[in-house]
Amino acid sequence: MIExxxxxxxxxxxxxxxxxxxxxxxxxxxxxxxxxxxxxxDDESQGLKHLVIDCDEPIVVLEQFILELPPQAExxxxxxxxxxxxxxxxxxxxxxxxxxxxxxxxxxQLATLDEAELRAxxxxxxxxxxxxxxxxxxxxxxxxxxxxxx
Numbered sequence: 522m523i524e525x526x527x528x529x530x531x532x533x534x535x536x537x538x539x540x541x542x543x544x545x546x547x548x549x550x551x552x553x554x555x556x557x558x559x560x561x562x563d564d565e566s567q568g569l570k571h572l573v574i575d576c577d578e579p580i581v582v583l584e585q586f587i588l589e590l591p592p593q594a595e596x597x598x599x600x601x602x603x604x605x606x607x608x609x610x611x612x613x614x615x616x617x618x619x620x621x622x623x624x625x626x627x628x629x630q631l632a633t634l635d636e637a638e639l640r641a642x643x644x645x646x647x648x649x650x651x652x653x654x655x656x657x658x659x660x661x662x663x664x665x666x667x668x669x670x671x
């Protein structure tokens with residue numbers, strides 16, 4: 522019988538490598554789902570609240586819910602979100618399939634991912650939350666007011 526060696530490109534090995542990067546960055550996953558190769562990270566001091574890191578070969582998807590937009594959000598809201606995207610170093614503000622949930626999302630190549638690249642992606646989210654906090658909070662409050670009146 523021929524044995525095959527475990528290579529770095531096997532999904533579990535890549536998953537473990539991402540976990541090691543997170544630990545080195547001082548981020549302890551609150552959820553570690555080996556079967557679905559994903560982590561959830563929370564570190565509110567860095568603006569990370571239920572950051573999902575999905576090691577979905579061939580990419581790593583980082584995704585965090587930001588806020589719920591009202592069903593009838595104004596065009597100015599979407600325009601401003603696109604303008605905010607221009608300031609992000611990595612990732613982007615995106616909408617989910619319903620068009621109502623605003624997320625931060627970044628995708629990285631899993632096979633070539635290194636710790637510095639993962640750190641840069643997470644820092645981009647942290648910086649985006651800090652830089653745009655007041656506007657995002659304002660959008661959230663506006664959404665809550667509109668949802669309360671509908």
